[in-house]
């Protein structure tokens with residue numbers, strides 16, 4: 001990559017998640033002493049406060065530049081992109097602000113990672129900008145946060161440790177047994193979810209264009225699950241998980257089939273709850289949330305008073321750091337398949353899948369602490385191992401992008417653990 005003033009710029013560093021990411025970049029720079037980095041946002045004095053908070057929270061010397069850039073001002077974004085090799089974009093909702101930043105990165109010659117959990121934005125970027133990014137030799141990698149690196153890299157890890165072919169993967173996301181306490185989630189994440197549900201019908205058209213050729217039809221579908229079931233592997237009561245992980249994993253699986261001739265796995269996602277009663281509560285909450293997002297009047301109420309209508313799960317008041325510090329996540333991925341591999345991934349096994357294997361990914365509080373670690377390691381991997389990423393450039397989900405890199409090892413060195421359950 002050509003010489004630029006910065007290696008990494010964190011855009012949206014003034015946001016709740018952006019502050020965690022900024023601090024993680026400071027920690028990483030402590031070990032990578034030649035790393036040049038800056039924090040960016042639309043408000044200079046807020047950026048200065050981000051630097052001071054990062055100093056206080058990390059206890060480290062913060063050698064960050066600051067760049068003022070507003071999503072409403074294209075020139076400022078292109079100017080930002082021209083100064084750096086990689087942009088970590090933490091500005092959301094991505095439905096509103098993401099595309100302007102992707103196009104500015106392409107114009108300004110910067111690679112890009114983001115922490116979006118919005119399938120419509122992620123898939124639209126792949127559809128519209130994959131070719132241009134490839135021509136410009138830039139990697140634009142979406143969903144590099146807790147959504148959806150554990151799911152996507154975890155599926156890859158399961159496939160690599162399975163021995164034979166994996167037919168389907170069942171993922172359960174929840175808090176680890178060692179997790180202590182609870183916390184609310186920042187409002188912007190809820191806003192993204194509300195927008196995603198209310199526009200979900202638009203996805204069908206995008207997918208039709210993005211995936212014109214069908215994948216080989218699997219001969220064996222996984223057994224259907226009800227709305228609530230107990231998973232022996234995850235030791236949790238499970239309910240459907242409509243978040244973005246499934247869309248991201250399936251895109252990686254498709255790309256790995258197309259680029260690497262690997263057999264794509266089917267994938268389903270669930271939330272894991274400690275008890276049957278919290279599971280039932282989760283389903284009732286999901287129904288209420290879905291109904292409220294479906295009508296403009298109730299959607300307005302939900303967005304105006306998230307604390308009341310989500311029973312404190314989402315809040316306009318930022319979460320307290322103290323409440324996040326003892327939380328831990330656990331992602332359990334159970335694969336079902338065969339002990340043999342067929343050479344041709346389009347060929348189907350004649351007998352039903354009979355082997356199962358489970359892997360676990362565990363780490364600190366998911367939404368902010370783990371998210372910051374994960375996206376920072378993705379940015380660093382892109383910076384230091386760009387030659388191992390596919391096709392010289394393009395728009396990718398994480399596992400398709402980082403397949404041949406050391407991302408998993410880097411995550412393990414930073415507290416995100418991958419293990420095979422014996």
Ligand SMILES: NC(=O)c1ccc[n+]([C@@H]2O[C@H](COP(=O)([O-])OP(=O)(O)OC[C@H]3O[C@@H](n4cnc5c(N)ncnc54)[C@H](OP(=O)(O)O)[C@@H]3O)[C@@H](O)[C@H]2O)c1
Pocket residue numbers: 011012013014015016017018041042043046069070071072090091092093094097115116117143144145146147148186187188189190192366367368371
């Ligand atoms: N994948 C994951 O695991 C994960 C985890 C957490 C969050 N997220 C996602 O990350 C995003 C941010 O969430 P958050 O809770 O940190 O939200 P937040 O606190 O509201 O932060 C939003 C950031 O965007 C900036 N911004 C908004 N409009 C802008 C504009 N016109 N120009 C430049 N910057 C602008 C804000 O700047 P100001 O400070 O100036 O307002 C702020 O820095 C959301 O999309 C959320 O879903 C993903």
